[in-house]
Amino acid sequence: MSDDDGGEGGGSPLSALVLAAKQFTAEVGEVSVLPTVLRGVRQQVSVVSALATQLTNEPDRDFPPELLALVRDMEADVEQATEALHGWEEAHSDRAARWARVAHPTRSVVEQYGTAAAVFIAASEYKYHAGLTVLLVLVALWLLFPSILRSWWVGWRMKEMLKEFAEVEADLVAHARRLEGFLALRSQIRESRRYDVSKSVLADAPKDFWCTQFGAEAHSVDTTRMVETLIYEAMESGQLRLGGGDVLRRKAATLLGRIIDVNGDGSVSPAEFHQFLAYFGPLRLCVRRALSLDPELNVKMDDPHAVPADPTCWFTWKKLTRGDVEHVLKGLPVGTFLVRTSSRRDTFAVSRVVSPQEVRDYAARMPSLREVPVLHHTVVNLGEDGYAFDDSTGGTQCFPTLAALINNYRSATGWFRTPYLHDMLRVTINVGGVRHETMARTFLQFPKSRLYELVRDLANRSSMDVSNPDEDIFFDRDPAAFGVILNYCRTGHLHIPTTILPSAVVDELAYFRLP
Secondary structure (H helix, E strand, C coil): CECCCCCCCCCCHHHHHHHHHHHHHHHHCCCCCCCHHHHHHHHHHHHHHHHHHHHHCCCCCECCHHHHHHHHHHHHHHHHHHHHHHHHHHHHHHHHHHHHHHHHHHHHHHHHHHHHHHHHHHHCCCCCHHHHHHHHHHHHHHHHCHHHHHHHHHHHHCHHHHHHHHHHHHHHHHHHHHHHHHHHHHHHHHHHHCCCHHHCCCCHHHHHHHHHHHCCCCCCEEHHHHHHHHHHHHHHCCCCCCCCHHHHHHHHHHHHHHHHCCCCCCEECHHHHHHHHHHHCCHHHHHHHHHCCCHHHHHHCCCCCCCCCCCCCCECCCCCCHHHHHHHHCCCCCCEEEEEECCCCCEEEEEEECCHHHHHHHCCCCHHHHCCCEEEEEEEECHHHCEEEECCCCCEEEECCHHHHHHHHHHHCCCCCEECCCCCCEEEEEECCEEEEEEHHHCCCCCCCHHHHHHHHHHHHHHCCCCCCCCCEEECCCHHHHHHHHHHHHHCCCCCCCCCCHHHHHHHHHHCCCC
């Protein structure tokens, strides 16, 4: 688990513990009468605060849940000690105030008449003179030595508070030992996995980049930092131009982070960086090649005002086998295609639905085409030379990016006409506070409508695994009239209930650009 915030005011358990310890230390310094056990609590709070501060300064704060639970327990102990301290000081101040109201007027009387009264009682023959003398002496002690007697009285009446302080001290001692043990173990683990990145799988140029930007001993780098560094270097070298404001930059950073952080743990290892470069390298071209997978980013890298001819994403980062692809493409129109990572390491595969003529042409070499008319092409990254495309006719061409490859064959041969859209994708639309659920295929027959654009955007994000499944698409429209629109898209027939005005349905048809 990661520590969310490094600052004292954040939601981090460690930061909250340090803040609670500082508050306790400040308040305990203002207490006038400090019992011994409270001094012990103060010392243990200082020890715990120092350990927690050491952890908040750690660069890699992937703490286990058990440690965070321990930290929260310590924070609760410190807060309990602070509350007990408030009770102690309040009781002490209250007793001191009452003592001042009684003691000061009486003190002068005892001082002036105490001696004479004692002599008188001692000289008398009353049998109770000894008792009265003792009583007078006790009153004098009470009045003349208030600080000592008051401390005894407070200590007697507050024994429960002192017991609570002792329990808190014992808990903090135990927690501090566990925390020290975690720190020692963490240090040993880090020492055991320290290594020099020069011995990793990275080639020379990526290795120099890693050592210069992050240090030779960095076994991993925060994904956000890696992405920002790569984008900055690409823009500085002139390989990348990202106009269009912050929205486009955030989209580029999100896409690049999803591609490079393979396991999605928030950090990038040298092995993940090596795999990323195997697909999109060399280093100086990797950012541009990776971002070209998105149709919008591909055109806006050269012209911020450009609009893609077809904004549908044709690449999927989902792990699909050849059988999976043939299943989803079977029965779709000729020219429907999909680009994915191949089962062969560091290569891509382009799968497309072929025409009956091509089935006949390739049937001798590929008998399986008779059953499933889907042809698979291999794309290999040749580094500086670009991507080599096997067109299944014995020829090979190279292209600077995958987008350039697709666009070339799209215009020259018509092989790649329509990118595959995940028609079984579940779509949730919130209209006026009412949620409607349907499948993406419901809207695919209306390519000029707002709803088609909605499905396309969702499919694009889903194909790159950057979608948020909990995110609702919201339209501030009439939910009842939209229900009629949804059924129209499903069945092709427009049925308007008597409870809904036809003019409301007409307005919704116009708004969603439906025929």
